[in-house]
Amino acid sequence: MSDRGLLEQLNRITDTLSRSLANLVKNSSISKEGDEDEHGNYNTPESAARTSTSGLMLVNAQTAQLIRGIQDLMVMTRTIREKWLLTQIPDENDESQLELDYKKCSQLLEQWEKEVLG
Amino acid sequence: MPQPEFIQERLKSLDSIDRMLLSTLLHASQSVGTLEELKRGNENMKPQFENHARNFYSSLEKATVALRREIKHLDDNVGTRLLPINVNKKATGQDNDKIREQLDILTKEIEGGD
Amino acid sequence: MVENQSKADHVVNEDVRKIPLAIDPNLIRPLPSFVPPTNDIGSEDQLDNNTEQTPAASQSLINNPYETYGNLPLDKLIPIILQSRGPGSKFADLSEEALLEEIAKEPTQTHSIANGDIDIDMNDSEATGSAGDQILIPQPIEGTLNEDEENDMTHEQFQQLRKNAVLSLDLALNESSLALEFVSLLLSSVRPSAATASMSPFLKKTVPSASLNAEKVPYEKPKESEIMEGNLVTKGWKLRSLEESRLLMKETHKALELTVEREQNYWSKLSHYISRKDVVFRMKDKETGERTLGLKYGYEDSGSRYKQERGIAILRHEPKNNTLEIVPSETQQASALGRLNQERFLRVRIFNKIEEEDDYILSGETSLDELLIPSNNLAEEQDIRRQIARLQFFIFEKELMFHMKKEAANLISYGVSIENENKITVEFATEKMEFEMISLTDDIVMNRQQDAPKTNDKKARLILVMLRMLLVTMFKKQLKRNLVLEQKGESAPKNSPRSQNHEVLLLRPILGKFRHANYLDLLQNVVKTYVLDVVEGATLKDSTIEKTKSSDTFGEQGFDKHIVKLDREIKLFESILRKPRTYLTLLLPSAGEIEFGLESSNYCNASTTVKYINDSGTTLFNTKFSNFKELEDFLHFIVSEYVKENGTQV
Numbered sequence: 061m062s063d064r065g066l067l068e069q070l071n072r073i074t075d076t077l078s079r080s081l082a083n084l085v086k087n088s089s090i091s092k093e094g095d096e097d098e099h100g101n102y103n104t105p106e107s108a109a110r111t112s113t114s115g116l117m118l119v120n121a122q123t124a125q126l127i128r129g130i131q132d133l134m135v136m137t138r139t140i141r142e143k144w145l146l147t148q149i150p151d152e153n154d155e156s157q158l159e160l161d162y163k164k165c166s167q168l169l170e171q172w173e174k175e176v177l178g
Numbered sequence: 179m180p181q182p183e184f185i186q187e188r189l190k191s192l193d194s195i196d197r198m199l200l201s202t203l204l205h206a207s208q209s210v211g212t213l214e215e216l217k218r219g220n221e222n223m224k225p226q227f228e229n230h231a232r233n234f235y236s237s238l239e240k241a242t243v244a245l246r247r248e249i250k251h252l253d254d255n256v257g258t259r260l261l262p263i264n265v266n267k268k269a270t271g272q273d274n275d276k277i278r279e280q281l282d283i284l285t286k287e288i289e290g291g292d
Numbered sequence: 293m294v295e296n297q298s299k300a301d302h303v304v305n306e307d308v309r310k311i312p313l314a315i316d317p318n319l320i321r322p323l324p325s326f327v328p329p330t331n332d333i334g335s336e337d338q339l340d341n342n343t344e345q346t347p348a349a350s351q352s353l354i355n356n357p358y359e360t361y362g363n364l365p366l367d368k369l370i371p372i373i374l375q376s377r378g379p380g381s382k383f384a385d386l387s388e389e390a391l392l393e394e395i396a397k398e399p400t401q402t403h404s405i406a407n408g409d410i411d412i413d414m415n416d417s418e419a420t421g422s423a424g425d426q427i428l429i430p431q432p433i434e435g436t437l438n439e440d441e442e443n444d445m446t447h448e449q450f451q452q453l454r455k456n457a458v459l460s461l462d463l464a465l466n467e468s469s470l471a472l473e474f475v476s477l478l479l480s481s482v483r484p485s486a487a488t489a490s491m492s493p494f495l496k497k498t499v500p501s502a503s504l505n506a507e508k509v510p511y512e513k514p515k516e517s518e519i520m521e522g523n524l525v526t527k528g529w530k531l532r533s534l535e536e537s538r539l540l541m542k543e544t545h546k547a548l549e550l551t552v553e554r555e556q557n558y559w560s561k562l563s564h565y566i567s568r569k570d571v572v573f574r575m576k577d578k579e580t581g582e583r584t585l586g587l588k589y590g591y592e593d594s595g596s597r598y599k600q601e602r603g604i605a606i607l608r609h610e611p612k613n614n615t616l617e618i619v620p621s622e623t624q625q626a627s628a629l630g631r632l633n634q635e636r637f638l639r640v641r642i643f644n645k646i647e648e649e650d651d652y653i654l655s656g657e658t659s660l661d662e663l664l665i666p667s668n669n670l671a672e673e674q675d676i677r678r679q680i681a682r683l684q685f686f687i688f689e690k691e692l693m694f695h696m697k698k699e700a701a702n703l704i705s706y707g708v709s710i711e712n713e714n715k716i717t718v719e720f721a722t723e724k725m726e727f728e729m730i731s732l733t734d735d736i737v738m739n740r741q742q743d744a745p746k747t748n749d750k751k752a753r754l755i756l757v758m759l760r761m762l763l764v765t766m767f768k769k770q771l772k773r774n775l776v777l778e779q780k781g782e783s784a785p786k787n788s789p790r791s792q793n794h795e796v797l798l799l800r801p802i803l804g805k806f807r808h809a810n811y812l813d814l815l816q817n818v819v820k821t822y823v824l825d826v827v828e829g830a831t832l833k834d835s836t837i838e839k840t841k842s843s844d845t846f847g848e849q850g851f852d853k854h855i856v857k858l859d860r861e862i863k864l865f866e867s868i869l870r871k872p873r874t875y876l877t878l879l880l881p882s883a884g885e886i887e888f889g890l891e892s893s894n895y896c897n898a899s900t901t902v903k904y905i906n907d908s909g910t911t912l913f914n915t916k917f918s919n920f921k922e923l924e925d926f927l928h929f930i931v932s933e934y935v936k937e938n939g940t941q942v
Contacts, residue, residue, distance in 0.1 A: 147261040148568045165864050168281065204542075281761070
C-alpha cells in the first residue's frame with residue numbers, strides 16, 4: 061500500500077526503457093528511408109543534413125533516456141535498501157527493554173551509600 | 179550484531195538486481211553497436227543484433243520482475259519488520275543501556291571490591 | 293538600399309573582428325538607436341539627432357549592433373570602414389566587384405577562424421563528402437564526455453565562453469528578427485493580414501506595407517552528385533550518432549559498474565555491523581558532498597535534553613581500505629574550527645587536607661574507562677561497535693559535565709566552585725573533590741597505571757558511577773514526562789528553561805549526603821556534650837525509619853507499561869535523590885524525651901527541629917534551629933530548667 065508509488069515508478073521506467081531501444085533503432089532508420097527515397101523530399105544536401113541532424117538528436121535523446129532509466133532503477137534499489145535499514149523496527153525483546161532486578165539494585169544502592177560515607 | 183538473515187537476503191537480492199540492470203545497459207550498448215555494423219552494410223551481423231536486443235529485453239524483464247518482488251516484500255513487512263512510512267525511528271533504550279552498564283560497574287565495585 | 297547598407301556593414305565588421313556576424317563590442321554604443329537600415333541617408337542629420345536624444349527603448353525589437361553603423365553619418369562611417377580595411381586603403385578604391393569577391397571568399401575564411409565558440413563544424417561533412425567512400429568510417433567522437441575539458445576550464449575561460457555564447461545568441465536573435473521583418477514585408481503585398489501579424493510595430497509604423505517586391509526564383513533540381521553527397525552525409529551522420537550512442541552507453545556502463553561495486557561493499561558492511569536497533573538516516577556528507585547515511589548515537593531519543601551536540605555520525609565508506617568509518621558530524625565541524633580533541637572524559641579526584649598545613653594531598657582518583665584504552669587486533673565488527681560506544685561515552689560525559697556546571701553555579705555558598713570550563717571543585721571540612729573533564733591524549737593512555745592504588749580510589753569511582761546513574765535518572769524522568777504528556781494528548785513543552793534547571797540533580801544528592809553526615813556528627817556531638825554527658829541514663833536512638841515510613845504505594849494502574857517501568861526505575865534512586873533527613877530520639881530518664889529532626893531544604897543546608905515532650909506527655913517546646921550554637925544554648929536551657937531540676941527533685 062505504502063509502496064504503491066515505487067511500483068508505479070517502476071512501471072513507468074520499465075515502460076520507457078523497453079521503448080527507448082526500439083525508438084533508437086527506429087530513429088536511426090528514418091534517415092535510412094531518406095536514403096532510399098532519393099528523389100522525394102530528402103533530396104537536397106541541406107535537407108539531408110537536416111534529417112540526419114534531427115535523427116541524431118533523437119538517437120541521442122533515446123540514448124539519454126535509456127541510461128537515465130537504468131540509473132533511476134538503480135536509485136530505486138538504493139531506496140529499497142534504505143527502507144530496510146532505516147525504518148526497521150527494533151526488537152521488542154531487546155535486552156535493554158527488560159526489567160531491572162530492582163531488589164538487587166536497591167541493595168547495591170544502599171551499599172553504595174554505606175561505602176561512600178563509610 | 180549483524181542484520182537479521184531476512185534483511186541480508188533482501189540486500190543480496192537487490193545487489194543482483196543492480197547487476198541485471200548493468201547487463202541490461204551493456205546489452206543496449208551492444209545492440210546499438212551491432213546495429214551500427216548492420217547499417218554499414220555488414221548484413222551477417224543481423225543474428226548478433228537480434229541476439230543482443232533479445233538479451234536487452236530479457237535482462238530488463240528479469241530486473242523488473244525482481245524489483246517488483248522486492249517492492250512487494252517491503253509492502254508485506256510494513257508494520258512487522260518496518261515502521262510505517264512517516265514514522266521516524268528513535269534511538270530509544272540508550273538510557274537503559276547506560277544504566278545497565280553503570281550498574282554492572284557498581285556491582286563490580288561493591289561485590290568484587292574488598 | 294537595404295542590400296547596400298547591410299553589405300557595407302558586413303564589410304565593416306568582417307575584417308574588424310574576423311567574425312562573420314559579430315561586431316566589435318567597442319563600437320557598440322550603450323544605447324543603440326533603432327532606426328532600421330532602410331532609412332534615407334539624406335535625412336542623416338535628423339537621424340543623428342534621433343540617436344542622440346531619444347532612447348526609444350519602447351520601440352526596441354532587439355538590440356541590433358549593426359544599426360549603430362547604419363546610423364552613423366557617412367563622415368564617421370567611412371573612416372571606420374577604412375580603418376577596418378587596414379592602413380593605406382582608400383574609399384575610392386572600393387568597388388562593388390571587389391566587395392563581391394571578398395564576400396565570395398568569406399565562408400572559407402570564416403570557418404577556419406576559431407571563434408572561441410563551440411560552433412557546429414560544417415567542414416566535417418564537407419570534407420568527408422568530398423572524400424567519397426571514407427564517409428563510412430565514423431568520425432572520431434570528441435566531446436561525448438568532455439570531462440577533462442570541463443575540469444580544466446578556469447573561471448575566466450568559462451566566463452569568456454559564456455560571453456561569446458550570449459553574444460552569438462543575441463546576434464542570432466537579431467538576424468532572425470531581421471529576417472522575419474524582411475519576409476513579413478515581402479509577404480505583405482500578397483497576404484497583408486498574415487504579414488502584419490508578424491511585423492514589428494516599428495516596421496509597421498515606418499514602412500508602408502506591400503512596399504517590397506521580389507521575383508520568383510525558379511526551382512533548380514539538384515544535381516545527381518549533390519544527391520549522392522547528401523545521402524552520404526546523411527549516412528555518415530547516422531552512423532556517427534549510433535557510434536556516439538553506443539559509446540555513451542558503454543562508458544556509462546563502466547562507470548556504473550564501479551558505482552555498483554562500491555555500493556555493494558558499503559551495504560554489505562552496513563548490514564554486518566549496524567544492528568536493527570541502530571538509528572540510521574539519510575544525510576549529506578558535508579565534506580564530500582555525497583548523499584550518505586548517518587547514525588544517531590546521542591541520547592536525544594532516550595530522554596536527554598542536551599542540545600550542544602547533535603550526537604550524529606556519518607557512516608562513510610572508505611574505498612581505499614574498503615572500511616566503514618564513523619565520523620561524528622561535530623568532529624567535522626570542530627576540526628574546521630581548529631578544535632581537534634573532542635574526546636574528553638570526566639575524572640573525579642579526592643584530596644585530603646593536611647592538618648597543619650593549608651594544603652591537600654591526592655588520596656583517590658577514578659581510573660580510565662576500559663573503553664578508552666585502545667585495543668588492537670579487533671575484528672572490524674567489534675571495532676565499529678566500539679567506535680559507536682566511544683562516541684556515546686564521550687557525548688554522555690560532556691552532557692554530564694554540562695549539567696553539573698549548571699548545578700554548581702548555584703552552590704557557591706556550599707563550597708562548590710567552577711574553576712574553569714572543565715573543572716568543578718567541592719570543598720569539605722577535611723577533604724576536597726575535583727570533577728574535571730580530561731582530554732583523552734596519548735600521554736594519559738600511556739601513563740594510566742603508573743600510580744599505586746590509593747585509599748580513596750574506590751570512593752572516587754563510586755561517586756563517578758553515581759553521577760552517571762543520576763544523569764540517566766534525569767533522562768528517565770524526562771521520558772516519563774513526555775509519555776505522560778503524550779497520553780494526555782499534549783505535546784511536550786519545548787524547553788522551558790525553568791523546569792530544566794530545576795530538574796538537574798547530580799551534585800546535590802551526593803554532596804548532600806556528605807554534608808548531612810557532617811551535620812549529623814555535629815548534632816550528635818552537641819547532644820553528647822550538653823545532654824548525654826550531663827544527664828545520667830540518657831540515651832539517644834535513631835528513629836529515622838519509624839518516622840519516614842514509606843507512604844509510597846502509588847497507583848500504577850491507568851498508566852501504560854512504559855510509564856510503569858520508568859516509574860520503578862526512577863523510584864529505585866529515591867533513596868539517593870531524597871533530601872537527607874535524620875530523626876533522633878533522646879530519652880531522658882523520668883524527664884520525658886527530646887525529638888530531633890535534622891533536615892535539609894536544598895540538600896546542602898541543615899535545620900534541626902527540636903521537640904521536648906515532658907514526662908507527662910505534654911509538648912513543652914517545638915522549635916527549629918538552623919544554627920548549632922543556638923541549639924546548644926537551648927539544650928543547656930532544657931537540661932538545666934527541666935531535667936536537672938527534675939532530677940534533683942526526685
